[in-house]
Amino acid sequence: MIQKKICMVGAFATGKTSLVARFVRSIxxxxxxxxxxxxxxxKLVNLDNQEVSLILWDLHGEDELQxxxxxxxxxxxxxFLVVDGTRRSTFETALALQAKVEETIGAVPFILVLNKLxxxxxxxLEEGAIAQVIQQGWTVIESSAKTGLGVExxxxxxxxxxxxx
Amino acid sequence: xxxxxxxxxxxxxxxxFEQYSPAYLLTDKDGCLIDAGGSLTAYGVTNLQQGxxxxxxxxxxxxxxxxxxxxLLLPCVKIEDKFCADIHLFSKAxxxxxxxxxxxxxxxxxxxxxxxxxxxLSRYRQFKSLTQLFEYLFAEIERSLNLLEGNAxxxxxxxxxxxxxxxxxxxxxxxxxxTAVRVEPNWFQHFFPDLKEAYVQPQKRFLFLENFIVDxxxxxxxxxxxxxxxxxxxxxxxxxxxxxxxxxxxxxxxxHLLLIELLEVTYQEKQSLIQTARENKLSYENLVxxxxxxxxxxxxxxxxxxxxxTAINCCLALLSNENLSPRGKERLAxxxxxxxxxxxxxxxxxxxxxxxxxxxxxxxxxxxxxxxIVQSAREVVDALLPTFMMNRVRLQLNFDLxxxxxxxxxxxxxxxxxxxxxxxxxxxxxxxxxTVTVDLKTDENYIVATVEDQxxxxxxxxxxxxxxxxxxxxxxxxxxxLGLYFxxxxxxxxxxxxxxxxxxxxxxxxxxxxxxxxxxxxxALS
Ligand SMILES: Nc1nc2c(ncn2[C@@H]2O[C@H](COP(=O)(O)OP(=O)(O)OP(=O)(O)O)[C@@H](O)[C@H]2O)c(=O)[nH]1
Ligand SMILES: [Mg+2]
Numbered sequence: 256m257i258q259k260k261i262c263m264v265g266a267f268a269t270g271k272t273s274l275v276a277r278f279v280r281s282i283x284x285x286x287x288x289x290x291x292x293x294x295x296x297x298k299l300v301n302l303d304n305q306e307v308s309l310i311l312w313d314l315h316g317e318d319e320l321q322x323x324x325x326x327x328x329x330x331x332x333x334x335f336l337v338v339d340g341t342r343r344s345t346f347e348t349a350l351a352l353q354a355k356v357e358e359t360i361g362a363v364p365f366i367l368v369l370n371k372l373x374x375x376x377x378x379x380l381e382e383g384a385i386a387q388v389i390q391q392g393w394t395v396i397e398s399s400a401k402t403g404l405g406v407e408x409x410x411x412x413x414x415x416x417x418x419x420x
Numbered sequence: 421x422x423x424x425x426x427x428x429x430x431x432x433x434x435x436x437f438e439q440y441s442p443a444y445l446l447t448d449k450d451g452c453l454i455d456a457g458g459s460l461t462a463y464g465v466t467n468l469q470q471g472x473x474x475x476x477x478x479x480x481x482x483x484x485x486x487x488x489x490x491x492l493l494l495p496c497v498k499i500e501d502k503f504c505a506d507i508h509l510f511s512k513a514x515x516x517x518x519x520x521x522x523x524x525x526x527x528x529x530x531x532x533x534x535x536x537x538x539x540x541l542s543r544y545r546q547f548k549s550l551t552q553l554f555e556y557l558f559a560e561i562e563r564s565l566n567l568l569e570g571n572a573x574x575x576x577x578x579x580x581x582x583x584x585x586x587x588x589x590x591x592x593x594x595x596x597x598x599t600a601v602r603v604e605p606n607w608f609q610h611f612f613p614d615l616k617e618a619y620v621q622p623q624k625r626f627l628f629l630e631n632f633i634v635d636x637x638x639x640x641x642x643x644x645x646x647x648x649x650x651x652x653x654x655x656x657x658x659x660x661x662x663x664x665x666x667x668x669x670x671x672x673x674x675x676h677l678l679l680i681e682l683l684e685v686t687y688q689e690k691q692s693l694i695q696t697a698r699e700n701k702l703s704y705e706n707l708v709x710x711x712x713x714x715x716x717x718x719x720x721x722x723x724x725x726x727x728x729x730t731a732i733n734c735c736l737a738l739l740s741n742e743n744l745s746p747r748g749k750e751r752l753a754x755x756x757x758x759x760x761x762x763x764x765x766x767x768x769x770x771x772x773x774x775x776x777x778x779x780x781x782x783x784x785x786x787x788x789x790x791x792x793i794v795q796s797a798r799e800v801v802d803a804l805l806p807t808f809m810m811n812r813v814r815l816q817l818n819f820d821l822x823x824x825x826x827x828x829x830x831x832x833x834x835x836x837x838x839x840x841x842x843x844x845x846x847x848x849x850x851x852x853x854x855t856v857t858v859d860l861k862t863d864e865n866y867i868v869a870t871v872e873d874q875x876x877x878x879x880x881x882x883x884x885x886x887x888x889x890x891x892x893x894x895x896x897x898x899x900x901x902l903g904l905y906f907x908x909x910x911x912x913x914x915x916x917x918x919x920x921x922x923x924x925x926x927x928x929x930x931x932x933x934x935x936x937x938x939x940x941x942x943x944a945l946s
Contacts, residue, residue: 258479258482260482260483267537268541287534287541288530288534289533289534291496291529291530291533292495292496292498292523292525292526293497294497294498294499294501295497295499296500296501308479310479310480310482310483315533316537318536318537318540321533324494324495326493329483329492331483342544
C-alpha cells in the first residue's frame with residue numbers, strides 16, 4: 256500500500272487542526288486548542304480503487320516569535336498552506352512559509368487552502384492576490400472545517416497530485 | 421564520559437527510565453529495521469519485524485528514513501492523540517538510530533501558547549471592530565452633516581416649490597383643440613376666466629403660441645420622442661402685470677401634450693430643488709432613526725470592547741503568575757501596554773461622541789420571542805462563571821423552582837446584556853472570597869431581579885447619578901459610563917424600571933423590575 260506524509264502548515268489559528276479533525280474524524284469544535292509541536296494522524300483514502308494511507312502531520316502555527324520548525328517537514332510528499340480568510344495577514348504568512356518549505360524539502364505538491372468559508376462575509380482576502388498565485392500555477396481550494404465544505408476535496412486533490420508524482 | 425560516582429549514574433539512569441521511557445530503533449541504510457528495544461510499547465510500537473522497512477511498521481516514521489545528512493530532532497510529536505514523544509534521529513556507521521523519549525513539553529507549554537494566541541486573536545478582533553466602528557461612524561457623521569445642511573433649506577422650500585410649480589398641461593385632440601389634463605395652476609384663471617369651457621384654444625389668448633404650435637405639430641405628428649421648447653415669452657394680464665411663460669411640446673405614448681409653464685424659477689432649478697427636497701425629507705426621517713441606531717451600536721460595540729479588554733486583562737494577570745521565560749515576559753509587557761492603549765482609545769471615542777443625541781426610538785417589542793428571564797439570567801451566569809472563578813468570587817442564581825411563569829416583556833439579547841452589565845459591575849466591586857447573588861422573584865404582574873454583591877456599596881453621594889449617561893464611577897475611570905444608562909433606557913422602554921438600593925449587609929444591590937408577559941397588553945396579542 257502507498258503511504259504518504261502530508262504536512263499542515265500555516266499561521267496560528269487558521270484551522271489546521273480543525274481541517275484534520277474534520278477529515279479524519281468528521282468532527283468540529285469552535286473551541287480553540289492551540290497545537291504545540293506536531294500532531295500525527297492517519298487516514299486511509301481510496302483513490303481510483305487504490306488505497307492510500309495518509310500520514311497527516313498537523314504542525315503548530317506560526318506567529319511573529321515562533322517559527323514553524325522545518326525539521327517536521329522532512330520526508331513530506333505534499334503539504335497544505337492553510338489561510339484564515341478572515342485574517343489577511345495569514346495569507347502573507349502562507350506565502351512566506353511556502354518559500355521556506357520549498358527551500359527545505361524541494362518542490363513537492365501543495366495546496367493553498369482558504370479556510371473559514373462559512374465566515375465569508377468577514378473575509379478580507381484580496382482577490383487580486385489570489386488570482387496572482389493561481390496564475391503562478393498554485394492550486395487554491397476554499398474550505399470550511401466547520402461545515403465540511405471543500406475539506407474532502409482538498410485532501411483528495413492533494414493525494415491525487417502526490418500519487419501522480 | 422562524565423566522571424560521576426556509580427550511585428549517581430545509577431540514580432540518573434533510573435530517573436531517565438522512569439521519566440522519559442526511552443526506546444530505540446536501529447535501521448540500515450535502506451530504512452529497514454535491524455534492532456529495537458526499550459519502552460517501545462509506551463509509543464504504541466509492537467510486533468516489529470527485522471529486515472522490513474521501518475516506515476511500513478511505524479507510520480509516523482514515514483518519509484524520515486534513511487537519514488540523508490544532518491541529524492533530526494522532532495520535539496513534541498503527538499501520535500494519534502495518545503503518546504507524545506521527542507524523536508531524535510542520528511546516523512552512525514552501523515546505521516540510522518531513532519531514539520524516542522516521552523515528552524512533557526506539550527503539557528507545560530500548551531496553556532501558555534494558548535494564552536498568547538488567544539490574546540493575539542482578541543487584539544486582532546478588537547482592532548477590526550474598532551476600524552469598522554470608525555469607518556461606520558465617520559461615514560454616518562458625514563452623511564448626517566450633509567443631510568442636516570440640506571434639510572435646513574429644503575424643509576422651508578418644499579411646500580413653496582410645489583405651490584409654484586405652475587405648469588399647465590394641455591392635451592391636443594385630433595380636432596386640433598386642447599383640453600386641460602390636470603388641475604389648472606393658479607395663473608390660469610387670470611388668462612382664461614371661463615374654466616367651464618371644455619376645449620381651449622390657448623393660441624387665441626397667447627398669440628405667441630400660434631407660431632409655436634405649428635412647430636409643435638411636427639413633433640406630435642412624427643411621434644418624436646424629443647421635447648420641443650418654445651423659449652421665453654411675456655404676457656400682460658388685465659392689470660398690466662407681466663408674466664413670463666415657456667411652452668413645450670411632447671409626446672407621451674400616443675398623447676400629444678402642450679405644457680405651458682409660468683416661469684418664476686427656471687424649470688430645471690425647480691425640478692432639482694423639488695427632487696432634493698423630497699429626497700431630503702425621506703432621508704430626514706431615516707436620519708433620526710439612524711442617529712439613534714448609531715448610538716445603540718456605539719454603545720454595544722464599546723461595551724463589548726471593554727468586556728473583552730477585561731477578559732484580556734484577566735489572562736495577562738494569570739500569565740504574569742506563570743513562570744515565564746524572558747521572551748515570555750517581553751511579550752507580556754507588550755500585551756499589557758496594548759491593553760492600556762486600547763483602554764485609552766475606547767475612552768477617547770466616548771469623549772468624542774458623548775455630545776450625541778440623547779434618546780433613541782423604541783423598536784417594536786415582539787411578544788412571540790419574549791424571553792424567559794430565568795433562562796437569560798442563567799445563560800449570563802454560566803458565561804461569567806469562569807471569570808468569577810479566576811477572581812475567586814462566587815456567583816449564584818436564586819429563584820423559586822415552583823414558579824413557571826417567567827416570561828417578561830423584553831428582548832432576549834438586550835436582557836442578557838443588561839444582566840451581564842450588572843453582574844460584571846458586581847464582580848468589579850467584589851472582594852475575593854465573597855459572593856454575588858442574582859435573585860429572581862415574581863409577583864402577579866412583575867418580575868423583580870436583584871444583583872447583590874458583598875463589596876462596600878455605592879457611596880451615597882453618587883447614587884443619584886448612577887443611571888445617567890456617561891456617568892463614571894469614581895474608582896473606574898476606564899469604564900464606559902454607558903452600561904447603567906443603557907440598562908435604564910432599555911428597561912424603561914419595555915415598561916420596566918431599574919434602581920439601586922444599598923444591601924442591608926453593606927454591599928451594592930441593583931434591582932430591575934419588568935412586566936410579565938402574561939400580565940402585559942402583549943399577552944392578548946400573542
Ligand atoms: N468559523 C470557522 N471557524 C473555524 C474553522 N476552522 C477552524 N475554526 C476555528 O478557528 C480556531 C482555530 O482552529 P484550529 O484548527 O485550532 O487552528 P490551528 O491552525 O490548528 O491553530 P494552531 O494549532 O494554534 O496553529 C478554532 O476556534 C476553530 O474552531 C472554519 O472553517 N470556520
Ligand atoms: Mg492546531
